Amino acid sequence: KQVILLPGDGVGREIMEGAKAVLNAIASEYNHEFIVHEHAIGGDAIDRYDTPLPEDTVKACKNADAILLGAVGGPKWDGMPAGKRPEKGLLGIRKSLGLFANLRPVQGFGPLVHASPLKTELVDGCDILIVRELTGGLYFGKPSGRSADGEEVVDTLRYTRSEIERIVEKGFEAARMRSGKLTSVDKANVLESSRMWREVVDEKAKDYPDVTVEHQLVDSAAMKLITNPKQFDVIVTENLFGDILSDEASVLTGSLGMLPSASLRTDGVGLYEPVHGSAPDIAGEGIVNPLGMILSTAMMLKYSFGMEEEAAEIERAVTECLEDGYHTRDLDVKGGKVVGTDEMVKRIIDNLS
């Protein structure tokens, strides 16, 4: 299996080391071969190659079976012109590989739930999967820019019916494999694109009689994620709504640093990255939480390589580590012990059989 590593910026390199170590451990335990190559993206690529997404990186990713990405961005590149910003690297790789389905699981971990900003009873047992459209909408619609006199600016929210269909299908498939409940989020009382979205969801619903579908307006969903997050199972929504709601949801369970994500297309190729950002303020200090990256690696094994057992083993090793009370500085485990990135990784590997 060909795996491309894109460490990127900030803490990206440190967490990628953790992912590599875990991948090696799984390889020797299960007799797999993962061929890994590292490439540049984001600010790191701007510094070295004067572009956030070198051709070389795109080419390597196109030939890969899966990609692990650390994080991109940082204040160093904030003043850059639009085309030369670290985020362009991330948006570019998603788009050029056609990774249209972003899966963002939000799950409570027993030893962490007490650290949620929400009252424990509201989040205990919370288990949500957000399915976000990732290559359409306002992120990529043209026209996008200013009028010649600089007095007007426009961005465009554009979707084709088939773009909506394929992500809605992913939502239904995910719901079918979980508890059978799908919440589709839109702004159909205002946006034409949301009205087509809702239409497609209602059409597809006929193919999934086993799935219960509910429509929610995005403003209302933003409230209900807080007042009653356990009402949600799978949420499917367009790119920007998904960006906002998945970040909102990511802090509900008190464990942002733990959360993985997968960006997929239909053939199993995928890009996996933690939900947390590049955290430039703590980069290089050896204290970043590697678990979001490690759990992203587990998602890769499961979704891109069909290695369910290996993925489950990593997840078990992570849970065990927290239950033993070991955690990085960003987490809060009652009676636990704060350790650095390397020790955390070592403990996970020790916990693998």
Place this chain on the structure above:
Amino acid sequence: KQVILLPGDGVGREIMEGAKAVLNAIASEYNHEFIVHEHAIGGDAIDRYDTPLPEDTVKACKNADAILLGAVGGPKWDGMPAGKRPEKGLLGIRKSLGLFANLRPVQGFGPLVHASPLKTELVDGCDILIVRELTGGLYFGKPSGRSADGEEVVDTLRYTRSEIERIVEKGFEAARMRSGKLTSVDKANVLESSRMWREVVDEKAKDYPDVTVEHQLVDSAAMKLITNPKQFDVIVTENLFGDILSDEASVLTGSLGMLPSASLRTDGVGLYEPVHGSAPDIAGEGIVNPLGMILSTAMMLKYSFGMEEEAAEIERAVTECLEDGYHTRDLDVKGGKVVGTDEMVKRIIDNLS
């Protein structure tokens, strides 16, 4: 003072009765004359006049000093074509009066704070004002619609520089009158419109050296509203982001049913409405919370009529009523007593001097 009442749908009529009663009480106490006229909007107007916003209503509102609105919408009209939906009435009146600045205060009320979904220490003392742009962006941008073959759909996020300038100024003005901190929310790492927004904020900042400005990305703001809401004082943002974030913020303090809003332009004319919706499920039962509407009326006295004292008196009467333990079913006051809409209104009026 000419005041137009637009009760609208669902519980709109009941809460409007409360507003009227309070307005009458204030009029006789302070010797003011409020000339009130009622007009149709939303689903009610669709039923009676086959349009969510009759010409007559627009004309009356254009001649008014202020407008009180109950709520619009309900499942009854959900199947209607885009042009004949209750929300079109609301969007239409905002747009045709040019009410570009939506003010949404989110405040904790002592007796209610324990009912917040968040841990008490996170929200106790929380006091945020969201300043949302209300007549631009994706809500009104053209083109908006489907391609001839129905295979593609588009919505347009459009702003002129002066539209951004005037709302950003409102944000700075509000921050100056409060604690001097302004958070501007955008998605400048992706959207061109957000980059112009950020530029305008940085320019205007020079005119307000007494205000501290911070930029946040909308996804990040959606997180921080939950993890640390007290870091915010005034938030200024564009229409759709403001819609999502203000609804998210509205549930933080456990008192959605209490929250008022104002939609203003520069000459003092404004439309005032509670944040909660039309709640068709409890309409007509005499149990809806009238306080959001009553506090919206207080905002009208303050912002449109410059009656600071009268507004403060209403606010004091509301606080007193809660401190006495009286509340409607939607609220949770420890050791309190649930009363109906009418009794709640009566108690508020009794609490006025």
